[in-house]
Amino acid sequence: MLRVVLLTTEFPPRVVGELSNLVAFIARxxxxxxxxxxVVAFDDWKSGFEVKGGVKVHYVSNxxxxxxxxxxxxxxxxxxxxxxxxxxxxxxxxxxxxHAFEWSSALPLISLKEAIPIPYVQSFLSLEELRSRSDxxxxxxxxxWVESFSTSVADSxxxxxxxxxxxxxALYPWCVNKLRLIDFNDMNAxxxxxxxxxxxxxxxG
Amino acid sequence: xxxxxxxxxxxxxxxxxxxxxxxxxxxxxxxxxxxxxxIILLTCNYPGAPETEKxxxxxxxxxxxxxxxxxxFASWVLLMNLTMEREAVKTVKEWGSxxxxxxxxxxxxxxxxxxxxxxxxxxxxxxxxxxQGRRNGxxxxxxxxxxxxxxWLTYESWRVICCSNYMREEVIRFFNTPSDKIxxxxxxxxxxxxxxxxxxxxxxxxxxxxxxxxxxxxxxxVPEKGANVLLGAMPRVLSSHPEAKVVVVGEGYYKEELxxxxxxxxxxxxxxxxxxVDDWTLGSLYKCASIAVFPSLYEPFGIVAxxxxxxxxxxxVSDTGGLSEIVENNVSGLKxxxxxxxxxxxxxxxxxxxxxxxEHLKQEAxxxxxxxxxxxxxxxxxxxLYFQTLKEAxxxxxxxxxxxxxxNTRV
Numbered sequence: 001m002l003r004v005v006l007l008t009t010e011f012p013p014r015v016v017g018e019l020s021n022l023v024a025f026i027a028r029x030x031x032x033x034x035x036x037x038x039v040v041a042f043d044d045w046k047s048g049f050e051v052k053g054g055v056k057v058h059y060v061s062n063x064x065x066x067x068x069x070x071x072x073x074x075x076x077x078x079x080x081x082x083x084x085x086x087x088x089x090x091x092x093x094x095x096x097x098x099h100a101f102e103w104s105s106a107l108p109l110i111s112l113k114e115a116i117p118i119p120y121v122q123s124f125l126s127l128e129e130l131r132s133r134s135d136x137x138x139x140x141x142x143x144x145w146v147e148s149f150s151t152s153v154a155d156s157x158x159x160x161x162x163x164x165x166x167x168x169x170a171l172y173p174w175c176v177n178k179l180r181l182i183d184f185n186d187m188n189a190x191x192x193x194x195x196x197x198x199x200x201x202x203x204x205g
Numbered sequence: 206x207x208x209x210x211x212x213x214x215x216x217x218x219x220x221x222x223x224x225x226x227x228x229x230x231x232x233x234x235x236x237x238x239x240x241x242x243x244i245i246l247l248t249c250n251y252p253g254a255p256e257t258e259k260x261x262x263x264x265x266x267x268x269x270x271x272x273x274x275x276x277x278f279a280s281w282v283l284l285m286n287l288t289m290e291r292e293a294v295k296t297v298k299e300w301g302s303x304x305x306x307x308x309x310x311x312x313x314x315x316x317x318x319x320x321x322x323x324x325x326x327x328x329x330x331x332x333x334x335x336x337q338g339r340r341n342g343x344x345x346x347x348x349x350x351x352x353x354x355x356x357w358l359t360y361e362s363w364r365v366i367c368c369s370n371y372m373r374e375e376v377i378r379f380f381n382t383p384s385d386k387i388x389x390x391x392x393x394x395x396x397x398x399x400x401x402x403x404x405x406x407x408x409x410x411x412x413x414x415x416x417x418x419x420x421x422x423x424x425x426x427v428p429e430k431g432a433n434v435l436l437g438a439m440p441r442v443l444s445s446h447p448e449a450k451v452v453v454v455g456e457g458y459y460k461e462e463l464x465x466x467x468x469x470x471x472x473x474x475x476x477x478x479x480x481x482v483d484d485w486t487l488g489s490l491y492k493c494a495s496i497a498v499f500p501s502l503y504e505p506f507g508i509v510a511x512x513x514x515x516x517x518x519x520x521x522v523s524d525t526g527g528l529s530e531i532v533e534n535n536v537s538g539l540k541x542x543x544x545x546x547x548x549x550x551x552x553x554x555x556x557x558x559x560x561x562x563x564e565h566l567k568q569e570a571x572x573x574x575x576x577x578x579x580x581x582x583x584x585x586x587x588x589x590l591y592f593q594t595l596k597e598a599x600x601x602x603x604x605x606x607x608x609x610x611x612x613n614t615r616v
Contacts, residue, residue, distance in 0.1 A: 063357045066349035068279060075283035076354065079318045086322040108319075111290040115298040115323060138276035142284060145273035 002197060003036040004097045005088065007081050007105040009074070011041030011057065019125055022160070022184055023101055027055040029190035040084045042077055058084050070104070071142050078107035085112065097121060097197050103128070103143055106150035113153050119200040122154035124164050129171060144171075151175040155200045158182050158193070209591055210243045212297060212306045212320060214289065214313035216282070218265065221251035224425065225508045226309055226333055229392055236584030238262040242591070245296055245303075247289055247316070268292045279350060282312050290316035297324055304595055305329060305363075311336075311351060314358040327363035327598040329590065332372065334505040337379050339429060341503065356380045363594050366587070368392045368506040369527035375505070388590050391527075393580040394511035396571075402488035402516070409493045412477055417450040420553060421494035421518070423487065423509045424501070426457030431500035431523060433459075436466050436476065437546030438500075442553050443475060449557065451476045452494070454487060491516030496556050496563070502543050504528045511578050514538070514570035519563040521552045531578075537570040 006027055010020035023039065030037040031054040038056040046059040060083075064076035085108065088095055099121040100106050109120045128143040151157050151172040157179045159165035165181040182192050213234065217227040234244050244263040249270035250256070258265040268288050275281040293316045297303050308317035308330045321328040336343065336351040343349045359365050359380045365387045367373040373389050376382050406415070413419050420442070424430040432453060442449050453463070453476060460478065467476045482490065491497070497513035499522045506527035513520050514537065522528040523543040532538035539556065541548040556563045598604045 063360070064350060064353040066346045066353055068347050068350060069276060071275075071280050072283055072350060075286065075315060076357070079315055079322075082319045083322045086325075090325060107287060110287060111294050111316075111319065112323070114291050114295040138274045139280070141274040142276065142280060145284075146287075 001034065001036045002096050003038070003094060004030055004099060004197065005038045005040060005085065005095050007040050007098065007100040007108070009042045009077070009102065009104045011039055011043070013046070014041070014043045019101060022125065025184060026190070026193065028053055030194070031055050033190055033194060035194070038088070040081055060084060069139050071139060071146075074104040074107055077104075081105065081108040082112060089116065096201060099123065100150070101125070103147045103150060106146060110146070110149055110153050117204065119155045119197075119204050120153065121156045121158060121196060121200060122150045123158040123160060124168065125160045126164055127167050127171070129167055130163065148172055154178070155203065156180060156196050158196065160184060208241055208243055209588065210300065210303045211237070211245070211591065212293060212303045213244050213246045213309075214293065214306065214317050215246065215248050215309040216285070216312040218246060218248040220254050221249055225392070225506070228508065229333070230309060232393055232395055232580040233584055233587065234263055236580045237588060239581075240584060240588055242588055245300065247293055247296070249285060266292060266296065277347070279347060283315065286313065286315040289313065290319050293320050294323060305591060305598075307331070308358060309333065311354040311358055314354050317358070318361045321361060325604050327594050327604070328361055329364045329366065329594060330358045330362040331366040331368070332359065332376055333368065334372070335375055335379055338375055338503050338505065341429070352379070362386070363598060364388055364590060366390050366590070369530050371526040371530060372505045390583055390586045390590070391578055392506045392508045392511065393578045393583040394508065394515045394574055395580060396515040396575050398484075399488050399491060399512065399516040402485075402492045404489060404493035408489050412452050412479070412490070412493070413450045416448050418446070418448050418495040418557060419490075419493055420449055420451045421454065421490060421497045421513070422451065422499070423454040423497070423513070424499065426453070426455050426460040426463060428459055429501065429503040431502045431544065432463055433466055434500040434502075434523070434544055434546050434549060435498050436463060436470060436472065438550035438553060439472050439475060440470055441547065441550035442557075443472065445554055446557050449475065449553070452490065453478045454482055454490060456481050487512075488516070491518055494518050496521060496553060498549070498553065499523065499528055500543070500549055501525060501528060507531055510538075511574055514567070514574045517567050517571055519556050519566040520570065521549065521556065532570075533573075536566070537573050538566055
């Protein structure tokens with residue numbers, strides 16, 4: 001059974017934008033297709049472990065409560081993702097694929113990839129370039145750097161809309177060969193994602 | 206137990222010297238490796254410094270620390286942490302195994318915590334100072350964030366090292382750290398470094414005339430170091446000792462304000478701001494000074510006071526923090542109430558009036574420094590703490606004894 005860990009900053013009951021429901025849908029779809037799906041999700045009110053509709057969910061909180069910007073928030077949170085990933089590796093049944101959503105969940109993989117050769121898939125619903133109107137702000141540049149770095153480290157990059165797909169192609173041309181577009185309005189999206197996983201695993205031998 | 210393998214993380218290490226941390230890490234690692242501890246030190250890069258440096262049993266790796274623009278210092282620290290974390294993770298994988306991680310201050314908390322969980326090894330942290338202490342409270346989200354990162358580091362640490370009892374109390378009070386988790390190991394001073402210096406007339410003449418007596422201040426020019434208290438004391442000192450001259454060594458954002466204060470007190474001609482000086486110049490200045498004054502309002506340890514004591518000059522310190530523990534009043538120096546210019550002026554004048562007493566103080570101070578604050582003894586105590594921690598950790602199911610550096614991907 002393929003063991004997939006999804007990293008996300010949004011997962012029900014925490015719904016901020018469309019990411020939460022998308023990750024919940026993906027996790028459920030993977031589980032329905034017979035994959036062992038684990039979600040590591042940020043939540044400021046919940047913590048601990050639970051199983052929801054066949055999906056294992058580890059809720060983590062940010063150990064640092066005060067922040068000055070989203071980057072400092074994501075940076076300290078990333079240690080908690082790393083902690084859970086390491087615990088899963090040391091104590092449980094291992095991991096075949098790690099799938100991170102958005103730049104905010106990419107940080108732990110950027111460093112852990114140096115020691116743990118687990119295939120890593122990076123998903124983007126959107127990009128800082130598309131979101132931010134203050135393109136030249138220092139914070140925007142920091143986030144773009146993380147996005148850029150994650151596209152070079154990831155084994156596969158998944159865009160969830162045409163717009164994001166085109167923007168990744170334009171901004172990060174080095175990842176074009178590993179870039180895939182998966183629109184989750186498409187009925188076969190889950191199968192397509194599993195094919196991406198298999199493709200990445202195949203490359204890893 | 207066979208040799209110890211330590212991954213040490215510090216954001217500064219010579220030639221990158223920002224505060225006292227670089228000196229601390231340099232001396233500690235020098236002595237640790239002399240007693241057989243294997244160390245990989247990860248630190249930030251510095252122009253002209255090699256990316257990798259092998260120093261006996263120690264390897265220094267300097268990471269690229271300016272990878273992308275960041276909006277503020279804390280964001281820069283956390284981005285630098287990402288690069289350091291990558292390098293740390295790569296290093297432990299290459300090294301095969303490590304016994305523990307030793308982190309210095311919040312500036313390296315994130316990579317230290319990640320490596321702890323990745324390698325299932327204990328984390329030891331040294332808290333050199335706290336944000337709440339430095340800022341005299343927490344007044345913004347920025348300061349609260351740094352405070353919480355400091356708390357987080359102590360929370361994740363198996364043991365916390367503080368350099369003074371004052372810092373120990375502060376860590377207990379600010380972070381609710383259990384007291385049994387804290388070890389007090391002081392900072393040290395390399396007394397031999399100051400022996401070779403002398404006060405040459407030509408050198409001295411750059412700072413003061415032959416007739417003038419140098420009152421030396423060394424430290425960052427920030428409000429908590431209290432250089433303004435020294436300036437406030439000088440009009441009284443000068444009224445009875447017109448030959449006194451203050452030499453202020455150091456830089457900081459408070460420098461211009463200090464210059465304005467000197468102007469307002471009409472003592473500008475009696476205060477010399479040197480800015481940053483190199484080690485040789487500082488060593489020689491210690492030899493040329495009549496008295497060294499450390500009037501800090503907040504001082505977790507006060508390594509500069511030890512340097513002055515090792516150089517053989519009498520010291521006057523404020524009765525606060527680590528300074529209060531280093532100096533025994535009327536035995537190895539004089540202590541005065543913090544932020545009290547009048548008391549400080551009396552102490553300075555007393556030493557200028559009583560050279561025999563000043564001589565007695567400096568001799569006692571030198572004895573204390575060489576006996577208590579030598580780096581070999583400090584490294585031995587640190588290594589002992591490493592061993593003690595490992596003994597506890599290896600019997601804990603979390604570490605499961607000695608493990609490979611990183612987990613297998615498929616169990």
